[in-house]
Amino acid sequence: MENQTAKLPKGVLHALIGQKKFSLARYEPSAGISYFVQHYWVVRWDLRTEQPHLQTVLAHPNVNLVFEKGASGIFGVARTTSSHLLKGQGQVFGVKFRPGGFYPFLNAPISKLSGTSTSLEAVFGVATDQLEKEVLSLPNDEQMMKRVEAFLFEHLPKPDPNVARISEIVRMIQADRSVLKVEDAVQLTGMNMRTMQRLFDRYVGVSPKSVIQRYRLHEAAEQIDQGTVRDWLDLSTSLGYYDHSHFIRDFRAIVGVAPNEYRQAQI
Structure with a gap:
C-alpha cells in the first residue's frame, strides 16, 4: 500500500x-x-x-x-x-x-x-x-x-475499451496546457468532435469543454493560492483566455467569486 x-x-x-x-x-x-x-x-x-x-x-x-x-x-x-x-x-x-x-x-x-x-x-x-x-x-x-x-x-464488471480511451484523453487535456478549447482536443486525439462529445456525456458525465475549463481554473486557483499571480491579464492569457473579461466571468460562474475576491479571501 x-x-x-x-x-x-x-x-x-x-x-x-x-x-x-x-x-x-x-x-x-x-x-x-x-x-x-x-x-x-x-x-x-x-x-x-x-x-x-x-x-x-x-x-x-x-x-x-x-x-x-x-x-x-x-x-x-x-x-x-x-x-x-x-x-x-x-x-x-x-x-x-x-x-x-x-x-x-x-x-x-x-x-x-x-x-x-x-x-x-x-x-x-x-x-x-x-x-x-x-x-x-x-x-x-x-x-x-x-x-x-x-x-x-x-461487483467488478468486464473491462470496456472506451474507459482507457476516455481516461487517456482526459489525462492529455490535464497535462497539455496548449489544449484550450475542444477543437484542440480533437486535433490532439484525432477523434471526431461529435464522437468525443457523445463519449464524454456517456462516460465522464460532463462535456469536453467543461473538462478543459475546470482544469484551467484549477491552474488559476493554484497560482492565486501560491501568490505567484502578478498580472491578471497575463494569467488569463496563459490559460487561453484572449478576452480577460471572459476569464473573470468563467471564474465567477464556476468558483462563485471573481479572481480578485478569491485572492482577498485568503489574506
Missing part, C-alpha cells in the same frame, strides 16, 4: 488554509482494479478545539464512491464547486474512479449522475448503512482499502 500524501491536489480551493485544517492521504489500487479506479483517498480532521472549517472544492471530472458517517454514497461530477463543513473530529474514505471508470458499474450515461449523487443500493443492491459502518469501523487505512477493494471485486 503506497501512500501518495503530498500537498493538497489542484481543485482544493484555498489549499494553504485547507492543509492546516485536514490531512489527505492517497493510495494506489491493486493491479486487478486499477483499470477502473484511479486511487483511494482518506481525509481526516480534528477541529475539536477550533471553529468548523468550510472547505470548497472544484472537483476533477471523476465519479467518487464515498464513505462518511451518515453521508455515504456515489457522487457524480459537480457542475460547479461543492462545499463541505468539517467540524469536530471525523474521517472520510473515498474511491476516485478513473474518468469513465464508473460507467461499466452503472451501465448508464454518467451524465445522469452529474451534479447529484445516488446510493449503493441503487447501483450495487447493497445496504449503504451496513457497509458504511463496516468500513469506517476498521482501525487503519490499509484495512479500509482492503475491505472496499473486496467489495468492488465482488
Whole structure:
C-alpha cells in the first residue's frame, strides 16, 4: 500500500488554509482494479478545539464512491464547486474512479449522475448503512482499502475499451496546457468532435469543454493560492483566455467569486 500524501491536489480551493485544517492521504489500487479506479483517498480532521472549517472544492471530472458517517454514497461530477463543513473530529474514505471508470458499474450515461449523487443500493443492491459502518469501523487505512477493494471485486464488471480511451484523453487535456478549447482536443486525439462529445456525456458525465475549463481554473486557483499571480491579464492569457473579461466571468460562474475576491479571501 503506497501512500501518495503530498500537498493538497489542484481543485482544493484555498489549499494553504485547507492543509492546516485536514490531512489527505492517497493510495494506489491493486493491479486487478486499477483499470477502473484511479486511487483511494482518506481525509481526516480534528477541529475539536477550533471553529468548523468550510472547505470548497472544484472537483476533477471523476465519479467518487464515498464513505462518511451518515453521508455515504456515489457522487457524480459537480457542475460547479461543492462545499463541505468539517467540524469536530471525523474521517472520510473515498474511491476516485478513473474518468469513465464508473460507467461499466452503472451501465448508464454518467451524465445522469452529474451534479447529484445516488446510493449503493441503487447501483450495487447493497445496504449503504451496513457497509458504511463496516468500513469506517476498521482501525487503519490499509484495512479500509482492503475491505472496499473486496467489495468492488465482488461487483467488478468486464473491462470496456472506451474507459482507457476516455481516461487517456482526459489525462492529455490535464497535462497539455496548449489544449484550450475542444477543437484542440480533437486535433490532439484525432477523434471526431461529435464522437468525443457523445463519449464524454456517456462516460465522464460532463462535456469536453467543461473538462478543459475546470482544469484551467484549477491552474488559476493554484497560482492565486501560491501568490505567484502578478498580472491578471497575463494569467488569463496563459490559460487561453484572449478576452480577460471572459476569464473573470468563467471564474465567477464556476468558483462563485471573481479572481480578485478569491485572492482577498485568503489574506
